[in-house]
Amino acid sequence: MHVAIIGIGLIGGSVARDLRRTGFAARLTGVGSSPERAQIAQDLGLVDRVTDLAIAVREADLVVLAIPVDRIVRLLPQVMDLVTDRQTVTDMGSTKKAIVESIARHPRRRRFVASHPMAGTENSGPAAALDRLFENKVAVLCDLEQSAPDAARTVEALYAALGMRLVRMDAATHDLHAAYVSHLSHVASYALALATLEKEKDDNAIFALAGGGFASTARLAKSAPDMWVPIFRQNRTALLDAIDAYQRQLQALRTAIDANDESAMRTLIEEANQIRRILR
Template sequence: MKVTVIGLGLIGGSIAIDLRKAGVATELTGVDLNAEHGQKAVALGLVDKVETEDKALQNADIVILAIPVNAMCQLLPSLLDAVKSTAVVIDTGSTKNLICRSVANHPKREQLVAAHPIAGTENSGPEAAFSGLFRNKTNIICEKERSSDHSLEVAMRVFNALGLRTIFMEPEEHDKHVAYVSHLSHVSSFLLGQTVLDIEKDEKNIFALAGSGFASTVRLAKSSPEMWAPIFEQNLEYLSQALLEYIMHLQRFHYYLMKRDIKELNRIMSSANEIRRVLDGIELKTKSQQSETHIIEPNNNGSTKN
């Protein structure tokens, strides 16, 4: 099938690599506002060629959208207008509510599958793309009932080729959950990085003492602001709620620290230790997804994965 990937960064590039590998894509066309990214994507073999959006949409069977979420909302209506009537459009946005709303009344809404394959690294751009990024990761489809059976079927071939396990959620529920388990982590990491960079101005060599724990906690502070600022804005309400709760917890901890209430600090940390259960689950997922209602296993759905 002819696949057009709009946005040739970490996500779009990694999808391109594995769609070609799996034989789902026989022809890969890229679109990127950044000409340099486009050239690199061709040079790296992520796509066969780069074209203008108009041209790249004309004959595409599948269109993958992997650009910042605000650009998605702007682009989606005209993009659905432009694609042929059998084409399937898949967006990969990290927020889902505003994206779904942007085409809620579009006559070709059923050609869109609103998805969020939950994977990534702190790196960005076409050089960051790699095969296997999505293997055994979770994918969310929102408003499944608004996509046609044909669109869902084609989209599942794509997701299965990437090795994703797909579950279904409503956009509001999705956005609330990712505010806590993804967006808040990014904010906390960005500002932890900032706090320590700030003090570095006064304290030379402060990082001589930084170890692997610090590295792990601030890793996400390397993430792309261009990608994340629009995500945070689109998920403002839930992220704000998560952030205020986090700040409240930090202030409470600070209060007991200043009171030297070791017993209470101990209690808070012991309670946080329960996260071990969750993290063990995340690690397990990479081997075999825990069974849960609504999960579709790869290869059950007419996948062409080889």
């Protein structure tokens, strides 16, 4: 199969590595967001060639959009204008509702499969691409009833090649879940980094004791604004709901600590410990 990857950064580059290794893609074409990044992707051998969007889309069996979600919303209608009934298009964006809405009434809508592989790191760019980044993780397919069955099968085969487990849900449900278990984690981590960095202005040794616990909780705060600002904007309503829930729980913890209320602290921590059911 000939696969065109639009955006050959961390996600697109990692997809390219796995599709080449597994033989899923006989041919890989990349489209870079800048000539510099395209050159790095080609130098790294991630794709067979880089070219412009129109050529890449026209020649591909499968087009994968692996770019920030604001750029997906702008570019996807143009891509759909170019494809025929023999071709399939998918995206790997972290939001789904705004993306499916961007082509809701497009005559080629059924050639598109909305998807979201739940994998990544805090790094970005083609040099950050990894082998087996997706293995044993979850990929979400959304609103499948609006996709042609053969297009859905092609994208299912793509994620099977990446070693992912599939979950199916509608786009609105995806965005609500992602707000809680992915986007909120990033907000919490950014706030932790900001609070400690602010303290560092008064006390430049504040990080002398930073260990594994801090590293784990603040890791996501390294994530790039080009990716995350558009996600926060597109998933604003669900994310605000999640932040409100988070602020209420944080305030409950603060109130218990302020009151030096041992029993209230213990109750909250024991409840939080239930996360062991989910995270083993």
